[in-house]
Amino acid sequence: MAFLDIQHLEKSFGPTRVVKDFNLNIERGEFVSFLGPSGCGKTTVLRMVAGFETPTSGAIRIDGREVTGLPANRRNIGMVFQAYALFPNLTVAENIGFGLKVAGEGKAAIARRVREMLDLIGLPQLGGRYPFQLSGGQQQRVALARALAPRPQVLLLDEPLSALDAKVRISLRDEIRRIQRDLGITAIFVTHDQEEALSISDRVVVMHQGVADQVGTPFEIYNRPATRFVAQFVGTLNLLDVDVLDATTGKVRLGGVPVALDQPFHGRPGERISLAMRPESVELGRGDSDRVVLSGEIAAVHFLGSVIRIRVAVAGQFVSLDTFNQPDRPPPSVGTPVEVSLPHRDLMVLAA
């Protein structure tokens, strides 16, 4: 059985169901992200795991023990909040030692653990400071140390980086991951930032309107999105509406022109479906044989530095594609007729 086992979790606030049949198994030591737009229920699931909200139905087990009805202060779970939530009246060292003191540990043991934690977060000299004397990034490190000090079974982080500026956000997220790996602690990390989720997680749960749309490794989520929502939310995506000609042989019509997808899919003739493709898998030109080819003309060219993003108009719709900048090959000018192509396997067929 998985270390953290969430089964058929539901939560309603009054008449609105905010979390719907949420199921998840997390292995010991795994780092799992909840990714989704604001309001999709990420925090609510996390708070049910932490014990701050009571599920309407469903069960949560940690290491085989049912905790669904257990109050938050008896769950042995570490929590890191977006707003840090350090105790303003306590020093950094007292903040970190808080959980140990509650657990009734001796002074010497607490001091030892606090020093260990301060070293872990790389702030060994700041034990005597008060929270208001620290930068945001330092405060969040202290909050992390405070959550970890009592050796919780699970670490929960609710958008811990959202209040920080871009640079700190990136260095701290790598540090969180390093610490999590060093300690081998099971962690759930909530974020609405797909780059954050993809870059540091073992697995990502993409949430949408209270439902876990897809659970998978970052690689799976990005390359094999299970739903249209996942495909659109994670990464940049080109979507083209086409009409089905023959689903079994993979023929569709795009703006009156037949296109061969050469892969069977589900759909009735005449039905409107969506083709999805990542900008990085589309190329200018026909390429080798065995590729899906679309014709159009250049609509816009955005020079981004090492990458050039080109928008191509195809039968009244648009496809963006990325090419690397090559000093000896200037990008085509707007209005030039072009063909673009992509490998069959990179084309995703989404039900409309």
Place this chain on the structure above:
Amino acid sequence: MTEGRLWSWLAVALGGLYFLLPLVGMFDFSMRMQRDGYSFEAYRVVLADPQFQQTFGYSVVLALLTIVLGIAIIVPTAYFVRLRFPGLRPVVEFLTLLPLVIPPIVIVFGYIRIYNTSSVLPLTGSWWGTNLLILFGYATLSLPYMYRSVDTGLRTIDVGSLTEAAQSLGSGWTRILAVVILPNVFVSVLSGAFLTFAIVIGEYVFAALLNVGSFGPYMVWMGGNRAYEPSALAVVAFAITWACMALIQLVTRFSKFSTVRR
């Protein structure tokens, strides 16, 4: 100096005179007990009066108990209202303002009617009962000041997150209130406490009608029977109030940590 500035200075100066002149006059008068020039004779007489010592001591003890009771009632109430029933805040605020709206004389007559010797709970019949009654009464009088200052203090901290952080670290409610919430609103609690102190020290209506020997009735009695001493007493009373206010400032200035976000 522009004309507008001149007028503002004039307004401030007039206001200042309005408040200061009577004080200066009173102070001047209190120093003239001995014919041959200024002296602190009136103060000496007042401070040496055993009645003064007794009533003042009684009122100080009563004020301290009122503060403790007020904190014990108000801090958890304001905290849970903010945490769990934010919708009730206007209602609770209105309730705590009632003692300002209802005259003390009405309140105390209510008490006497309900708790008189022929009632179910004859508090006024015994020394203990009377003192309890006046303690509870004063706690009520302190509600507007206590609740507002505590609530203001709670506003400067993120009550919800701090509570949850403490809970996830294993704390129960008692520890959260005593170790996390109270220290962070302590400065606000103190300012409420000093106001309460000033009110209880000078309170007359409750004390007179419940017939307890506190400082308020003593001051009134003095005022009716002596010449110089009442002025000296008034100056002393003012000094106490000002000392309280200065203490609030000091405590605020020198508290080690800050709950204000930067």
